[in-house]
Amino acid sequence: MHPDRMWRSAEPRKSYDVIVVGAGGHGLATAYYLAKNHGITDVAVLDRGWLAGGNMARNTTIIRSNYLWDESAGIYEHALKLWEGLEEDLGYPLLFSQRGVLNLAHSLQDVRDGVRRVEANRVNGVDAEWLAPEQVKEVCPIVDVSPGVRYPVLGATYQPRAGIAKHDNVAWALARAASDLGVDLIEHCQVTGVEVTDGRATAVTTTRGRITANKIALSAAGHTSVVAKTAGLDLPLQTHPLQALVSELLEPIHPTVVMSNAVHVYVSQAHKGELVMGAGIDAANSYRRRGAFHIIESQMAAALELFPVFARAHVLRTWAGIVDVSPDASPIIGLTPVENLYLNCGWGTGGFKATPGIGWCYAHTIAHDTPHPLTAPFTLTRFTTGALVDEHGAAAVAH
Amino acid sequence: MKYDLIVIGAGPAGMAAAGTAARGGLRVALVDSAAQLGGQFHRQPPPELGGGNVRDDPTHERLGRDQSIEQAIQAPAPRRDFLRLRDRLTGVDLHLGCRVWAVEPSFAVHHDGGTLTGERLLIATGAHDRVVPFPGWDLPGVMTAGGAQALLKGNLVVAGRRIAVAGTGPFLLPVAAGLAAAGARVVGVFEAARQMGALARYPAKLAEGAGYAATLARYRVPYHRGQAVVAAHGADELAKVTVAKIDDGWRAIRTREIECDALAVGYGFVPQLDLPVQLGCATTRDSDGSAIVAVDDQMRTSITGVHAAGETTGVGGAELAELDGIIAGHSITGTPLPDGVRRRRERARAFARLLHEVFPVRDGWRDRLRADTIVCRCEEVPYQAICDAQALGAVDTRSLKLLARPGMGWCQGRMCGYAVARLAGEDPPPPRRPIAQPISLQNLAAYPLRSTNDDA
Numbered sequence: 001m002h003p004d005r006m007w008r009s010a011e012p013r014k015s016y017d018v019i020v021v022g023a024g025g026h027g028l029a030t031a032y033y034l035a036k037n038h039g040i041t042d043v044a045v046l047d048r049g050w051l052a053g054g055n056m057a058r059n060t061t062i063i064r065s066n067y068l069w070d071e072s073a074g075i076y077e078h079a080l081k082l083w084e085g086l087e088e089d090l091g092y093p094l095l096f097s098q099r100g101v102l103n104l105a106h107s108l109q110d111v112r113d114g115v116r117r118v119e120a121n122r123v124n125g126v127d128a129e130w131l132a133p134e135q136v137k138e139v140c141p142i143v144d145v146s147p148g149v150r151y152p153v154l155g156a157t158y159q160p161r162a163g164i165a166k167h168d169n170v171a172w173a174l175a176r177a178a179s180d181l182g183v184d185l186i187e188h189c190q191v192t193g194v195e196v197t198d199g200r201a202t203a204v205t206t207t208r209g210r211i212t213a214n215k216i217a218l219s220a221a222g223h224t225s226v227v228a229k230t231a232g233l234d235l236p237l238q239t240h241p242l243q244a245l246v247s248e249l250l251e252p253i254h255p256t257v258v259m260s261n262a263v264h265v266y267v268s269q270a271h272k273g274e275l276v277m278g279a280g281i282d283a284a285n286s287y288r289r290r291g292a293f294h295i296i297e298s299q300m301a302a303a304l305e306l307f308p309v310f311a312r313a314h315v316l317r318t319w320a321g322i323v324d325v326s327p328d329a330s331p332i333i334g335l336t337p338v339e340n341l342y343l344n345c346g347w348g349t350g351g352f353k354a355t356p357g358i359g360w361c362y363a364h365t366i367a368h369d370t371p372h373p374l375t376a377p378f379t380l381t382r383f384t385t386g387a388l389v390d391e392h393g394a395a396a397v398a399h
Numbered sequence: 400m401k402y403d404l405i406v407i408g409a410g411p412a413g414m415a416a417a418g419t420a421a422r423g424g425l426r427v428a429l430v431d432s433a434a435q436l437g438g439q440f441h442r443q444p445p446p447e448l449g450g451g452n453v454r455d456d457p458t459h460e461r462l463g464r465d466q467s468i469e470q471a472i473q474a475p476a477p478r479r480d481f482l483r484l485r486d487r488l489t490g491v492d493l494h495l496g497c498r499v500w501a502v503e504p505s506f507a508v509h510h511d512g513g514t515l516t517g518e519r520l521l522i523a524t525g526a527h528d529r530v531v532p533f534p535g536w537d538l539p540g541v542m543t544a545g546g547a548q549a550l551l552k553g554n555l556v557v558a559g560r561r562i563a564v565a566g567t568g569p570f571l572l573p574v575a576a577g578l579a580a581a582g583a584r585v586v587g588v589f590e591a592a593r594q595m596g597a598l599a600r601y602p603a604k605l606a607e608g609a610g611y612a613a614t615l616a617r618y619r620v621p622y623h624r625g626q627a628v629v630a631a632h633g634a635d636e637l638a639k640v641t642v643a644k645i646d647d648g649w650r651a652i653r654t655r656e657i658e659c660d661a662l663a664v665g666y667g668f669v670p671q672l673d674l675p676v677q678l679g680c681a682t683t684r685d686s687d688g689s690a691i692v693a694v695d696d697q698m699r700t701s702i703t704g705v706h707a708a709g710e711t712t713g714v715g716g717a718e719l720a721e722l723d724g725i726i727a728g729h730s731i732t733g734t735p736l737p738d739g740v741r742r743r744r745e746r747a748r749a750f751a752r753l754l755h756e757v758f759p760v761r762d763g764w765r766d767r768l769r770a771d772t773i774v775c776r777c778e779e780v781p782y783q784a785i786c787d788a789q790a791l792g793a794v795d796t797r798s799l800k801l802l803a804r805p806g807m808g809w810c811q812g813r814m815c816g817y818a819v820a821r822l823a824g825e826d827p828p829p830p831r832r833p834i835a836q837p838i839s840l841q842n843l844a845a846y847p848l849r850s851t852n853d854d855a
């Protein structure tokens with residue numbers, strides 16, 4: 001990309017007020033809201049590769065806010081409300097399509113969890129419905145809801161305001177807006193270390209030289225633990241590849257988004273007509289951006305039972321991203337034991353939907369050196385205090 | 400059961416290597432997506448068409464003139480070469496009709512009917528046509544030269560009644576000669592290159608060319624140098640083409656129109672690197688700028704246990720491919736190379752380099768694109784969309800793809816990859832295709848479960 005025309009290409013300067021490590025969706029949104037909401041524009045966003053070439057370029061773009069716990073509903077619903085006005089705010093088409101998301105239930109336990117989640121969502125002001133199999137069929141006629149199959153559909157939660165967006169457009173729009181407000185976006189600049197003096201982060205070393213900063217904010221997804229380690233922080237994160245795949249273009253046949261946590265399959269039809277399918281995470285830890293084929297093989301077998309019409313669709317391409325999974329499947333956001341060093345990670349398989357919300361709250365946290373109320377529950381210390389936000393039911397493999 | 404060697408691609412390179420390795424005592428599997436052995440040059444019709452009858456298809460009725468199509472396309476010398484290669488395959492397990500969609504280290508070869516495992520791999524997946532877009536190139540009736548030849552050799556189907564053959568390279572000659580001998584009226588061969596004197600240094604090759612030239616003369620097919628088809632026209636299908644005299648940069652000078660119902664157009668070949676790239680084999684550039692697998696003088700790639708041979712290591716014709724295969728086979732079995740093989744290969748390789756020099760592809764074709772000329776057929780991306788993306792700031796192939804989607808459809812950029820890269824001012828990067836051939840979800844789902852992913 002030639003930044004001059006979408007955003008300004010910057011050479012790293014010697015010093016900044018704030019350095020954001022990682023130009024994924026989160027890093028870019030953080031920089032945008034630092035400038036917009038807090039007037040902090042002496043900011044550089046550094047990325048080891050292309051701008052938004054990490055998970056931001058690789059995710060299946062499901063956006064929803066129907067998480068179980070109050071803490072999660074808070075941050076995700078905040079994000080969803082921002083999504084609803086983001087296109088206008090950024091003045092750029094994001095192809096945000098609120099086509100609804102179905103989460104299928106295949107067992108009695110799934111049904112109980114789903115019904116409970118719908119109730120919890122309603123209490124939190126999140127739109128949510130419980131659908132019986134016939135209603136599932138009405139929303140998405142191509143799902144096989146017949147009883148005799150291996151994964152019978154016993155019902156589904158449905159969030160009508162949920163949907164998908166075009167990830168690249170989101171990244172470019174945020175980059176352009178941040179750049180217009182004075183933020184430096186610096187590609188191919190890998191952070192190799194965080195310098196800590198007297199318990200305080202003061203600079204980063206990079207492949208393009210040393211840069212000092214008053215504040216350093218990590219947002220490097222699957223690589224956050226690697227960078228944090230250089231500051232002496234050992235994060236409770238496991239890094240895994242997560243795969244997705246895409247088919248040839250088909251006529252419009254799939255009107256909504258269908259997720260099935262039990263079989264680890266997530267399917268939507270993108271704007272042009274290709275099916276986008278997310279798989280489950282590879283069990284092994286790895287930083288390789290290529291997953292194992294047996295994962296998608298077994299998951300596609302399950303997907304075909306749910307969608308028999310896709311049998312003759314072809315997989316044209318698969319890819320993987322490197323995701324950072326925390327012990328309770330919730331993100332880690334906020335201050336760290338190192339002064340002036342901030343943390344945003346652990347989004348695992350589901351952080352795209354949070355992009356504007358986390359950018360908003362992380363910027364606040366950095367600007368005020370205090371957690372934003374919506375992200376305050378997601379501290380690093382919860383793994384020692386035990387105040388976990390256990391979203392394994394709703395989020396373990398949920399995009 | 401684990402094979403000692405799995406050879407992917409049953410063209411001259413793969414057949415020669417498989418035969419050599421089997422004679423050296425190895426358990427060898429030879430895999431190809433085609434139903435018949437032979438690859439591109441030795442492509443064979445299926446047995447049920449073996450009698451030389453054109454397929455019973457009303458749009459392609461038999462046009463044979465003074466000989467059967469089969470005779471027309473099975474010149475005696477190549478036929479002998481093919482039979483020799485085939486007869487050496489005794490003991491080799493053939494897996495034909497198996498499209499390999501992925502290979503995994505040490506070594507699992509996944510095809511649409513299952514998985515083969517082997518200690519070593521030899522990749523001989525050949526090349527495909529290099530496509531250069533021009534106005535009207537997406538009309539029915541316009542096809543690649545390789546496609547026209549594959550129809551003829553593999554299906555005994557003549558692509559049209561009045562056919563123009565255009566592009567650049569020696570490959571246009573056998574295509575035109577084959578079509579003419581099979582009964583089509585070939586209205587002309589339009590070869591972009593002009594200066595071919597340097598080829599005289601290779602008398603044997605010259606003789607081969609003279610053979611084709613004699614065939615063209617017999618059927619009164621005019622051969623024009625320094626000319627190109629710059630546009631194709633027709634309402635629903637091809638009706639005529641615009642032919643131009645072109646300068647050294649391939650800009651059109653003077654044009655005329657010629658009626659025809661088929662156009663076979665070929666601008667050389669692009670090596671097929673999906674599988675070696677999947678394995679992480681180092682690549683390098685051929686003298687024409689094409690990405691190729693890097694091999695040493697034993698045809699070993701940078702990945703232990705993986706050899707490559709034939710056009711994946713550089714386009715250069717069937718003889719070179721076969722010699723590559725022989726060298727790879729002996730390297731794998733550790734048996735001594737017969738006298739003269741290496742010398743013949745050096746000569747064939749030098750000739751291939753000379754062909755790249757004599758038949759270059761120049762960027763002048765870019766001037767012919769109009770706003771509505773389709774660049775990527777699968778995603779229906781017109782030239783204007785490429786220009787718009789460039790205006791937005793896309794200065795490289797990757798950004799063009801992100802902004803305008805060329806190369807993201809069915810063929811994953813095999814067709815448009817060259818053109819899009821040149822429009823971005825780059826040599827085409829090595830292809831990254833984690834799935835080498837589209838695989839249907841039902842075939843993928845039919846894989847036996849290996850290990851399951853515990854709840855994540």
Ligand SMILES: Cc1cc2nc3c(=O)[nH]c(=O)nc-3n(C[C@H](O)[C@H](O)[C@H](O)COP(=O)(O)OP(=O)(O)OC[C@H]3O[C@@H](n4cnc5c(N)ncnc54)[C@H](O)[C@@H]3O)c2cc1C
Binds near residue numbers: 025060
């Ligand atoms: C296949 C797949 C499907 C997914 N589907 C969904 C979905 O449907 N819905 C959803 O909400 N979420 C989904 N996710 C998760 C989502 O993509 C991530 O949680 C989210 O993108 C993470 O935030 P980010 O965009 O900032 O990350 P990234 O885009 O990964 O950004 C991190 C950046 O940090 C950079 N970096 C790393 N190390 C360094 C260093 N040392 N120095 C400088 N820079 C560095 C990287 O290059 C990268 O650009 C999916 C993820 C994958 C892989």
Ligand SMILES: Cc1cc2nc3c(=O)[nH]c(=O)nc-3n(C[C@H](O)[C@H](O)[C@H](O)COP(=O)(O)OP(=O)(O)OC[C@H]3O[C@@H](n4cnc5c(N)ncnc54)[C@H](O)[C@@H]3O)c2cc1C
Binds near residue numbers: 433524711716718
């Ligand atoms: C369409 C075409 C026509 C040609 N005609 C001539 C000609 O007339 N004269 C001439 O001198 N040269 C011709 N050439 C050049 C020709 O490619 C070489 O001369 C010679 O055939 C190269 O041999 P090879 O063994 O390297 O590859 P090829 O002969 O191309 O054989 C490669 C084989 O690999 C198989 N394959 C590729 N990918 C996969 C996969 N993923 N799974 C399974 N199988 C796979 C293909 O089906 C093919 O059979 C032609 C090339 C093309 C593309």
